Amino acid sequence: MVEKRLSKRNRKKLIQPGIYAGVIIVLSLFPLWIKSPYWTHIFILTFIYIIATVSLRTITISGQFPLAHAAFMGIGGYVAAIPSKWFGWSPWLTIPLGAITAMGIGILIGYPFARLRAMYYAMVSLFFGIGVLQVFFVFQRWTNAYHGLTGIPPLLSVTSKVPYYYFFLGLTVVCLSILYRFEFCRIGMTLKAIEQSHLVASSVGINEPRYRVLVLAVGCFFVGLSGGAYAHYVRALSYTSFDLLATLWLFMYVLIGGIGSFAGPIVGTALLVIVPEFLRGMKEFVPYISAAILLIVVFVMPEGLVGLPQLVESWMKKHREKRAVHHAS
Amino acid sequence: MQLTLITIINVLVLSSMYILVALGFAFLFSIMGILNFAHGAIYMVSGYICYQLAVEWALNQWLSLFLSVILVGAFGLFLEKYCFRPFFGNLNRTIVVCIAIIIILETTVNVTVGTLVRSLPAFVPGILRTGFISVSAEKLVTVMIGGSLLAAMVWFIRRTKLGQQMQAISQDVEGAALQGISVHRISALACVLACGLAAVAGCLMGAIFNLSPFMGGHMLLKALELVILGGIGSVGGIFFAGFVIGTLDATLPLFIGGAACEAIGIGVIIMVLLFRPQGFFGREAG
Amino acid sequence: MLLEITELTKHYGGLVAVERFNMSVGEGEIVGLIGPNGAGKSTVFNLVTGVLKPTKGKVIFDEKDVTGQKPHVIAELGIGRAFQLNPLFAGFTVFQNVFASFHLRPKSSLLDAFFNTATYRRNEAYISEQSMEILQLLGLDGVKDELAKNLPHGHQKLLGIARALAVKPRLLLLDEPLAGMNSGEIDFTMEAIRKTHRAGVTIVLVEHNMQIMDLCSRVVVVNFGQKIAEGSPSEVRDNEEVVRAYFGGGGCCLV
Numbered sequence: 001m002v003e004k005r006l007s008k009r010n011r012k013k014l015i016q017p018g019i020y021a022g023v024i025i026v027l028s029l030f031p032l033w034i035k036s037p038y039w040t041h042i043f044i045l046t047f048i049y050i051i052a053t054v055s056l057r058t059i060t061i062s063g064q065f066p067l068a069h070a071a072f073m074g075i076g077g078y079v080a081a082i083p084s085k086w087f088g089w090s091p092w093l094t095i096p097l098g099a100i101t102a103m104g105i106g107i108l109i110g111y112p113f114a115r116l117r118a119m120y121y122a123m124v125s126l127f128f129g130i131g132v133l134q135v136f137f138v139f140q141r142w143t144n145a146y147h148g149l150t151g152i153p154p155l156l157s158v159t160s161k162v163p164y165y166y167f168f169l170g171l172t173v174v175c176l177s178i179l180y181r182f183e184f185c186r187i188g189m190t191l192k193a194i195e196q197s198h199l200v201a202s203s204v205g206i207n208e209p210r211y212r213v214l215v216l217a218v219g220c221f222f223v224g225l226s227g228g229a230y231a232h233y234v235r236a237l238s239y240t241s242f243d244l245l246a247t248l249w250l251f252m253y254v255l256i257g258g259i260g261s262f263a264g265p266i267v268g269t270a271l272l273v274i275v276p277e278f279l280r281g282m283k284e285f286v287p288y289i290s291a292a293i294l295l296i297v298v299f300v301m302p303e304g305l306v307g308l309p310q311l312v313e314s315w316m317k318k319h320r321e322k323r324a325v326h327h328a329s
Numbered sequence: 330m331q332l333t334l335i336t337i338i339n340v341l342v343l344s345s346m347y348i349l350v351a352l353g354f355a356f357l358f359s360i361m362g363i364l365n366f367a368h369g370a371i372y373m374v375s376g377y378i379c380y381q382l383a384v385e386w387a388l389n390q391w392l393s394l395f396l397s398v399i400l401v402g403a404f405g406l407f408l409e410k411y412c413f414r415p416f417f418g419n420l421n422r423t424i425v426v427c428i429a430i431i432i433i434l435e436t437t438v439n440v441t442v443g444t445l446v447r448s449l450p451a452f453v454p455g456i457l458r459t460g461f462i463s464v465s466a467e468k469l470v471t472v473m474i475g476g477s478l479l480a481a482m483v484w485f486i487r488r489t490k491l492g493q494q495m496q497a498i499s500q501d502v503e504g505a506a507l508q509g510i511s512v513h514r515i516s517a518l519a520c521v522l523a524c525g526l527a528a529v530a531g532c533l534m535g536a537i538f539n540l541s542p543f544m545g546g547h548m549l550l551k552a553l554e555l556v557i558l559g560g561i562g563s564v565g566g567i568f569f570a571g572f573v574i575g576t577l578d579a580t581l582p583l584f585i586g587g588a589a590c591e592a593i594g595i596g597v598i599i600m601v602l603l604f605r606p607q608g609f610f611g612r613e614a615g
Numbered sequence: 616m617l618l619e620i621t622e623l624t625k626h627y628g629g630l631v632a633v634e635r636f637n638m639s640v641g642e643g644e645i646v647g648l649i650g651p652n653g654a655g656k657s658t659v660f661n662l663v664t665g666v667l668k669p670t671k672g673k674v675i676f677d678e679k680d681v682t683g684q685k686p687h688v689i690a691e692l693g694i695g696r697a698f699q700l701n702p703l704f705a706g707f708t709v710f711q712n713v714f715a716s717f718h719l720r721p722k723s724s725l726l727d728a729f730f731n732t733a734t735y736r737r738n739e740a741y742i743s744e745q746s747m748e749i750l751q752l753l754g755l756d757g758v759k760d761e762l763a764k765n766l767p768h769g770h771q772k773l774l775g776i777a778r779a780l781a782v783k784p785r786l787l788l789l790d791e792p793l794a795g796m797n798s799g800e801i802d803f804t805m806e807a808i809r810k811t812h813r814a815g816v817t818i819v820l821v822e823h824n825m826q827i828m829d830l831c832s833r834v835v836v837v838n839f840g841q842k843i844a845e846g847s848p849s850e851v852r853d854n855e856e857v858v859r860a861y862f863g864g865g866g867c868c869l870v
Contacts (some may be wrong), residue, residue: 065424067366112603119364122424123553124602126366130550131595186728186739193715197702203664204782205690205719214725226450244546245435246368248428255425287436291429298425 031162039277040161044233046273047168051175051226051254053265058179059219060259061188062212064120065197066246068109068129069223069250074136074242076102076224077231081152082142084232090157095228102224103217110216114209129244136239146240155232164233171229175222180262182218191215252290256297258304267306331462336579337467342537344575345475349530350548351555351567352482353523359499359562363413363423367430368527369549374434375401376544377442377527377536378447385442390452398528399506406523409517431545438542449535455564471533478529479568482522486564495519499562616675616818617642618786623662623672625655625840632658633840636672640786645808645818647828647848650837655700656821659837660788664696665689676786691719695784697775699791699821705764709755710746712763712774716781717742749777753807769800776807786817793827805830828852 031040056069066072080098083089109128113121136145143149156163184189194201194208202208231237240246249272257268276286301307350372357365375397382393385392451467486492494515497505506512534544554574559566574594581590618640625633633655634778640646646655648678661667663674666688674682676692684692704712727735739829753773758766761772776792792808793801805827812818812830820827828848830833838845844854 067424098853123364123557126364127550127553127557127595127598130546130553131591131598134588134591134595138592140588181729185731186723186735187725189711189715190718193704196704199666199686199698199703199779200702200716202666202686203690203696203698204716204778205687207673207685207687244549245431248431251424251428252432255428256831284436284440287432291432291436294425294432295429297424 024169024173024268028166031165037161040165042274042277044161044165044168046270047172048226048230048233049250049253049273050266050269051172052223053250053257053269054179054262055219055222055226055255057259057262057265058183058222060254061183062191062215063111063118064212064216065118065125066106066216066219067122067126067244067247068132070220070242070244070246071129071132072102072106072220072223073227073230073238073246074237075105075132076227077237077242078136078143078149078227079224080228081149081231081237082151084270085149085151086142088153091153091228091232095155095225095232098228098231099221099225103221103229106216106220107213110213111209114212126244129247133239135170135245143237143239146241148236150236152231152235152237154235155229168229168233171225175225176266179218179222183262187211187214199280252294256290256294256304258306259304260303264304264306268304271305332382332583334462334464336583338464338472339579340572340576341472342468342475342575343578344571345472345479346530346534347548347551347555348479348568348571349475349526351552351559351571352479352564353526354549354552355556355561355564355567356495356499356519356523357413358556360495361409361413365413365423365427365523366549367427367434368523368552369545369547370431371401371404371524371545372531372534372548373532373540373542373545374438376449376540377438377447378528379532379535380447380540381442383449384447390450394529394532396451397532398525401528402521402525402546405520405522406517406527408524409520413520414513414516435542435545447540449532449540451536452533464571467537471537474529474533478526482526483564491515491518506592533612552592558601616640616664617677617847618663618819619673619675620659620663621673621675623659623674624670625658625667626670630799631840633662633669636837636840636842638835638845640817640819642817643812643815644833645812645820645831647831647834648819648821648837649823649828649834650843654821654837655840657790658836658840659762660696660784660790660821663689663693664788690782693782693785694788695779695782695786696788697772697779697790697792699794699869701772701775703723703763703771703774703778706762706831708760708762708772709766709770709777710750710759713746713749713777713781714742716778718781720783746781749780752780752810753777754803756863764787772796773804773807776804780811784816786819787811788821790821790822792820793822801826 027043030043034040050068052073056066059066059069076095076098078098078302079101080091080094084091084094109124110121113124133145133168136143140146156167158164183191190206191211194206194211198208227242253268253272254265254273255268257266258264272290276283279286297304301311303310350368354368357363357368378397378400379390379393381397382388383390388396408430412430413423434500453466453470456463456465484492486495494505494510495518497508497510498512498515502512530548531544534548538544551574555567555570557570558573559568559570577594577597578590582595585593616639618638620636620638623633623636625631636655638646638648638659639802648659650656658667662669663671665681665688668683672682676689676694679692681689681692687759690696702837704715707715721738723735723738726732727738747759750759753776755773755777757771763771766774772792773793776789779786779787779789787807792804795799796804803845808818808820808827820831822828828851834844834846834848834851835842836854837852844851846854
């Protein structure tokens with residue numbers, strides 16, 4: 001009986017949830033060790049960006065490339081900030097409102113192109129991502145886009161960052177759980193099927209446009225949510241956080257961490273947000289390093305950094321086999 | 330009268346520059362299947378290179394323009410060989426490569442010249458006056474250069490063998506290859522041309538307007554507008570769209586504020602996308 | 616008549632791919648569709664399954680007009696298809712390929728799937744069972760955890776058929792199921808097709824290989840997008856025009 005329980009397969013099945021649980025526990029205890037508000041802030045930003053990057057990756061499993069993802073974060077942010085700042089609405093109302101608006105616009109943009117090749121959606125979302133910023137400028141009166149929108153009401157009326165930390169940790173866990181379930185139930189399998197062959201998918205009855213719009217809706221909802229939450233935490237919005245470059249950075253985080261796995265964006269975001277903090281002196285040059293890492297990872301390690309353990313394992317196996325052959329001869 | 334003339338000149342300036350950049354972008358898309366969204370960054374960097382050469386290192390400005398074009402054109406060769414050719418039509422990889430390029434280019438600009446808005450002095454300073462009409466010489470020269478380049482491009486595509494080979498590839502890559510057309514060489518040529526044209530536009534526009542880190546994104550937006558409006562694969566369409574957008578951009582700000590004009594432009598494009606995704610002249614999408 | 620195709624026509628500008636094609640298939644038949652390369656056989660399939668829109672003509676399935684409907688609607692109505700060039704879900708395993716194809720019957724709603732309800736779990740278990748049955752029918756259960764892209768060609772084609780069966784079709788369209796197979800695989804596949812037919816599935820086959828024509832109760836011959844002959848396999852084999860089409864147009868062996 002004991003042997004059965006510890007069989008290799010069962011062990012492997014427990015590793016993944018085990019890691020996640022362990023990480024969550026460590027993160028929960030984190031504020032007790034590190035008292036620095038600066039680092040708490042960095043971690044909070046990481047949580048926010050993790051929601052954004054994981055939702056980005058979720059969209060890509062259907063083969064679509066949301067090149068406007070940061071713009072949707074901006075939509076969520078401004079739609080949450082404006083009624084709250086100018087009309088006194090509660091952030092607890094405006095943040096979901098921002099998420100729903102982002103979702104709605106995501107559907108609107110995606111729907112006409114759900115029937116066309118993915119390249120067209122890529123082009124249109126690229127266009128939209130740059131263009132929507134102009135809309136922020138048009139509504140200058142409310143968005144104060146030229147100078148930055150400040151004085152956004154806070155989400156929690158506290159002076160310390162610690163409650164925010166737990167709020168965002170909880171929010172991230174909830175959002176990621178939803179996205180995880182979404183990907184690993186039949187819905188996700190259907191999306192992956194569409195990405196591999198839309199001809200075969202439609203021949204087994206999969207309504208491709210409907211699924212493509214569905215995943216866009218889900219992805220845009222969560223990134224809008226992250227934008228709204230960001231607005232009410234940082235309490236200031238600058239449109240440069242949501243331009244094309246911002247979307248490209250989100251893609252960077254995902255690609256470096258590994259676009260093929262759920263944990264990829266988590267690893268990539270954590271790495272690229274936290275590590276540069278240690279290189280404060282060289283902050284200007286961080287993009288070079290990131291770009292270099294991006295190119296190396298994508299071409300040498302297509303699974304991204306998440307695939308590193310496997311890579312090491314297979315390299316060690318090969319090494320062991322070589323030695324065995326060597327000894328035998 | 331004066332206002333009309335100035336507006337016409339502005340229309341010509343904007344249209345010619347937009348078309349210059351959009352044409353290259355469309356080449357890359359129709360010939361190599363690459364959605365080069367680093368094109369805006371390339372445009373921007375050319376302007377900054379010109380600035381670096383002409384202002385920081387005090388070279389002759391026309392020489393700086395020339396050098397910038399050569400450099401960026403050469404960069405285009407490098408791009409085609411190592412970045413685009415291996416990933417012909419593969420959207421995943423293209424995105425990765427474009428991300429890396431944009432980040433590297435923008436960072437380089439940030440650490441060398443800096444993020445402040447810079448001004449490239451006019452290539453041809455001064456104002457021409459005849460009678461009661463005065464025109465900025467710079468803009469006039471820009472229109473002339475832009476116009477000639479565009480005319481040369483049209484001649485090249487329609488009349489020369491190489492140009493026709495480019496057309497062939499954009500319609501059917503395999504068929505063209507079977508006909509003995511060297512796809513690699515033509516692609517390289519297309520890439521060099523695209524980057525070179527963008528470089529010219531970057532320097533000239535940098536002199537008329539300002540150099541800023543945002544000009545790349547802005548021009549990419551315009552290129553996309555032209556390609557969407559005019560249809561992929563149609564040179565005539567891009568010219569038409571260029572004039573339409575150029576006219577809108579030059580005339581609307583006279584009546585409404587700047588941001589609203591941009592928003593209107595975007596609204597137009599969205600309308601087109603909803604009702605006719607292939608643009609006015611493009612081939613059938615999907 | 617389960618399937619009635621009337622005056623089906625497809626023009627591509629000046630090129631005529633299919634011209635005024637008529638064919639009917641009764642429930643429980645196996646009908647063969649043969650002809651030289653480029654005769655338009657796959658195009659007929661594409662027109663029936665909605666991958667292409669016909670220029671003219673009608674497709675009536677089970678008394679319903681399904682002309683020009685989208686492919687996923689056609690699948691819902693009960694027409695399954697295996698493709699000639701056999702695209703697959705290359706990154707999925709053999710088992711996953713079939714498992715993912717059970718999209719229609721039984722159908723779990725999105726909410727059921729997301730919230731892992733009892734209905735969903737029941738459906739998924741049932742689908743699992745059914746997938747294994749199909750794999751066993753086609754002899755693929757031994758490789759069920761192999762990635763589809765790593766399979767040898769013959770197995771891939773069998774997987775294509777397996778996938779089409781997941782739709783629980785009343786009418787199964789097989790496009791060159793034997794292409795590229797060795798004789799052992801051919802025998803096995805023909806037996807699998809026979810078994811499927813015995814289970815009540817109506818089948819239309821496109822093939823070059825005349826061996827398979829013996830399975831069919833009826834054969835329709837196409838050339839240049841038009842029907843040129845129809846009848847029992849032996850009748851068709853002796854038909855002069857058919858022989859001319861094959862030897863003149865570069866088809867396969869009339870063994």
